[in-house]
Amino acid sequence: MLRNIVYKIHLVFEIFSEKLDRAVLLSIVILSVPLVIIILYAVFMRYVINAAPTWSEEIARYLMVWMSLLATSAAMRRGQHIGLTFVVEKAGPRLRKVLNLLAYALVLLFFSVLMVKGIDMTFFVSQQRSPSVNIPMWIPYLSVPVAGFLMVIQTLTLIFKQFESPERIN
Numbered sequence: 310m311l312r313n314i315v316y317k318i319h320l321v322f323e324i325f326s327e328k329l330d331r332a333v334l335l336s337i338v339i340l341s342v343p344l345v346i347i348i349l350y351a352v353f354m355r356y357v358i359n360a361a362p363t364w365s366e367e368i369a370r371y372l373m374v375w376m377s378l379l380a381t382s383a384a385m386r387r388g389q390h391i392g393l394t395f396v397v398e399k400a401g402p403r404l405r406k407v408l409n410l411l412a413y414a415l416v417l418l419f420f421s422v423l424m425v426k427g428i429d430m431t432f433f434v435s436q437q438r439s440p441s442v443n444i445p446m447w448i449p450y451l452s453v454p455v456a457g458f459l460m461v462i463q464t465l466t467l468i469f470k471q472f473e474s475p476e477r478i479n
Contacts, residue, residue, distance in 0.1 A: 312472070319469035326466040329459060330386050333379050340379075344372040367441040371449040378452045382459035386466070410471055417464045424457025 351365035384390050397408050430450055437446040 322466045364441045375452045378456035385463040420460040427453030
């Protein structure tokens with residue numbers, strides 16, 4: 310009964326996680342287009358026209374931060390983050406599951422703190438403006454709690470996957 314409930318919760322998280330992942334990947338692609346255009350424009354202006362724009366580096370930096378933090382959740386979903394696996398690989402199947410759950414619990418705690426403190430930080434800088442383009446600083450800082458939320462969802466999905474049974478539960 311409990312295993313069946315956990316399995317159904319896992320299915321809900323898996324579907325939500327997959328939809329979030331698609332949205333994240335699309336967002337990364339969308340953000341990469343202006344990033345490439347801005348960098349090419351800045352290089353052209355600096356080396357051909359000899360008049361470097363003051364705003365290009367700042368916008369490129371903010372786009373790169375958003376893309377990098379969004380990509381961390383995509384990597385989490387796929388298990389592509391670095392890890393120390395030599396101990397887990399030596400363990401038996403039951404101990405491996407326990408070690409994975411412990412690692413995911415610690416990661417979940419870290420991402421939860423990242424999300425909460427990111428929200429605090431975003432509110433703290435909400436009245437500030439960026440130096441070159443004068444955009445509100447909460448826009449670049451919002452990337453931290455958004456990435457924290459996305460990684461919490463992906464980590465919870467991985468935790469539920471640990472309880473998945475090899476045979477299909479009806």
